[in-house]
Amino acid sequence: MNFNATNLARAHEIVAQYPHAKSAILPLAHLAQDQDGWLSPEAMREIAEIVGVTPAEVLGTCSFYTMFKRTPCGKYLVSVCTNVTCLVLGGPEILEHLQDRYATDPDVTVEEVECLAACGNAPSMQVNYEYHEHLNPDLAAAVVDDYKSGTLSARTISGGRA
């Protein structure tokens, strides 16, 4: 992978915003992930070159953060909250239902996440970081299916807009 021309220009703009280039590692990793659908070793090498550190340093930083997917994942990243408010209002049941339903679907990656700051409308989940609230297992599956059918237009994998 390499940044395409638009994103490479964007990458240099981002670096220029910071007094120290290394600060741009997180935003550049988001940018790479939005372009490719995951954060590949090649992308991390390119980021290292752009910000002037070693690839190991970029990996060292990126491996700390759960939003960076260092192995390929589905087109739709479904993040289901099961933290303490969703826990008592049905979050775990939604997670289980979606994990079963999309177990063999390569387009859908279902993950359990910590509190999404949507507790007022719990239980909730995100699909590519778009919020969906007031759910139950069937409604949640319908939302994912709407993305798959194109009824809902999805953000890119790090929550950007293509």
Place this chain on the structure above:
Amino acid sequence: MTATETRLVTARLRERPQDSWTMEGFLASGGYTALRQALGMDAATIGPEVVGPSGLRGRGGAGFPAATKWSFLPPDSFPRYLVVNGDEGEPSTFKDRMLVELDPHQLIEGIAIASYAIGCNQAFVYLRGEFALGYERLTQAIKDAHAGGFLGRDIQGSGFDLEIVVHRGAGAYICGEETALLESLEGERGMPRIRPPFPAIAGLYAKPTVVNNVETLSTLPHILQMGGAKYGELGVNKSTGTRIFSLSGHVKRPGNYEVELGITFRDLIESPELGGGVPDGRKVKFFIPGGASSQWLTGSDEHLDAPLDMDFVQQTYSVMLGSGAVMVYDETTNPVLVAWRLAKFFAHESCGKCTPCREGAGWVEKVLYRMSHGQGRPNDLDLLFDVGNSISPGVVNAPFTQTTICPLGPSVVSSVASLHRYFRDEVVEMCSNRSPSIPVRAS
């Protein structure tokens, strides 16, 4: 009298749901007048003469007086930075997300006022990575503010310059801790730093830095407009003003409510204009008053009638108002299950730098897992105490002693201490009826 909201910070987003986040909506409802007012004042007086008398305390969790924090900056050291903590991740807290998504210009105005007051020309907003919509709205608002002359060079002809960079996190709760946040902003793993030096002396890029929460800064325009002393009349004792409480769990009307400090937990949970009470006529069994890191309170009259006063609840019940998240659980709730899920959260989010937290959180989680899944043993609560004592010696005596660099370690034992204090009999009873089956664990 029925408790109601006192809307300052949330007034615009409630009154203009159609366009509160746009420049048009903001300007039409008095936006940026407080900034103009501030720019007409001597910058050095804003902290001590306006924000100081308001009694404003940090809304992120620690409740430290904002003007005092600003005053720690060394007088002649530049550049200096303002860093906005928008990495809201404390379980069941959802106020900052609302403020960023629905009123980003109010935050920008607060940032500009604070930056002018402390003499900084570069601010960074560390925004939680998952807030995709908030990121879009805030970056657009910054562009519009530039176009309107409220950011950039020579703001409103005052000679004051300010740039704001929005920096997205990437899914790490610990980055809400201010020194971990600074590490993350520098492109490192988000691990807390040992203090001293404090950020005011050597923070971002080892320069003097103030870290303020989104809600704290969003309150500033209102303090400027009302006058510090007038704002300070709101609230109770040293908990002045209003705060946004994120109410969730077993209540009829969960949501964010901005109330004057000093009303009671019962007001917040039961008032028909606020929480509306527990559904289906059930009663409150317990509630967590200040985010996952706080100890719990129960549905007793004494606890429900306690005032929302940061110092009172700390001194009387060893709990904190923290991030302003109030989670309510009814009689059907198994407190051990809630304690386990909290432990699982902390075990997952421990950054791994300090051994007591990294190892201890994992053990607390494992023991609580078996207890909450029918495999508890009669002495498990004591075992938890043993582990808890290794993280925070004297585990039941809050504020907890700390063996770790940051407070995440001690937070792990809050629920253990709460189980011991309020539910010991229930827990021991549960653990003496061990299920014969072995629980299967997915991960």
